[in-house]
Amino acid sequence: MSNFIDDLDSLIGKSFVSPNKCKVWLIMHKLQPDEAAKLNELINNTSVSANSISKILYQNKHFLSGAIVSRHRRRSSGTGCACP
């Protein structure tokens, strides 16, 4: 089997992609539990701007825009993402 097929094969069962889950959710599931808990805490703290969270995430190579963080914050209002 070619390496290309091996590489493609390696994706099976590893993807967290779901149409109902936004990028915030995807990144949360890639982080260590303590990191995810801290990120969640900041996202739920509306005194911290979405753009400042986005900036720190970019610095740590998690490419998530402020707009997506804002959308995730609005998830319970019906105008945001579909995350639980």
Ligand SMILES: [Zn+2]
């Ligand atoms: Zn979300």
